[in-house]
Amino acid sequence: MRQPFVAGNWKMNGSRDDAGRLLEDLVQGLTPAAREVVVCPPYVYLADAARILKGSEIALGAQNVSEEESGAFTGEVAASMLQDFDCRYVIVGHSERRGLFGESNEIVARKFMAAARQGLRPILCVGETLEQREQDVTEQVIREQLDAVLEAAGVHAFVEAVVAYEPVWAIGTGQTASPEQAQAVHAMIRARVAEVDDTIAGKLRIVYGGSVKASNADELFAMPDIDGGLIGGASLDADSFLSICESAIPADGK
Numbered sequence: 001m002r003q004p005f006v007a008g009n010w011k012m013n014g015s016r017d018d019a020g021r022l023l024e025d026l027v028q029g030l031t032p033a034a035r036e037v038v039v040c041p042p043y044v045y046l047a048d049a050a051r052i053l054k055g056s057e058i059a060l061g062a063q064n065v066s067e068e069e070s071g072a073f074t075g076e077v078a079a080s081m082l083q084d085f086d087c088r089y090v091i092v093g094h095s096e097r098r099g100l101f102g103e104s105n106e107i108v109a110r111k112f113m114a115a116a117r118q119g120l121r122p123i124l125c126v127g128e129t130l131e132q133r134e135q136d137v138t139e140q141v142i143r144e145q146l147d148a149v150l151e152a153a154g155v156h157a158f159v160e161a162v163v164a165y166e167p168v169w170a171i172g173t174g175q176t177a178s179p180e181q182a183q184a185v186h187a188m189i190r191a192r193v194a195e196v197d198d199t200i201a202g203k204l205r206i207v208y209g210g211s212v213k214a215s216n217a218d219e220l221f222a223m224p225d226i227d228g229g230l231i232g233g234a235s236l237d238a239d240s241f242l243s244i245c246e247s248a249i250p251a252d253g254k
């Protein structure tokens, strides 16, 4: 059985006050249950977040990490620094990083390894663009994204990792993948990892991201290979995010 996982990726939104209020509301509102909840605020709010979340059910994650360990890399943040602020997770390979900041599969793999070396758990994002889906190359694109990390880091690095399937066309658009569309890709991701190690694949949490809302989380999370969500817009509203976290509480033994 895989423990469901829900992470909120706040992206570059809100003020310091907003972040504090949202975190307080989440800490007060979250029902303890057998699922893992993570929030990923902007770097500059990590210290506040670590203080507010201390002793709570909510773990802390970051939105990005440097592939380097230290040195002359202006503006970058190392995995060891994230650990100093009690981060347990870090998102790597988000499509906004790939698309807007030129992160290749190789860079994403290096970031994944930099995080893992420090004991941070990577949330590895993969997903196809609309054009790629229309060209019917979704499987190939995702396989390449996954294989770059599998080959560089090895399958054992996936024991602590989470994979997030985020179709680029569904991110921030209100256009969610149907549960069946998402399930098909999740099953494909699990099957690919199973080609290398069946046991690790069976335990790997694969979560869906892309316009998840309180109103569609139940049907998405009910699919056999969807183990939770990576939530963008809806994670900025406490009630919506808490409701999505409720939807992830397991009703059966996936």
Ligand SMILES: O=C[C@H](O)COP(=O)(O)O
Pocket (backbone or CB within 6 Å): 009, 094, 166, 170, 171, 172, 173, 174, 209, 210, 211, 212, 230, 231, 232, 233, 234
């Ligand atoms: O990391 C989160 C995803 O990019 C999803 O964002 P969204 O829920 O706003 O579509």
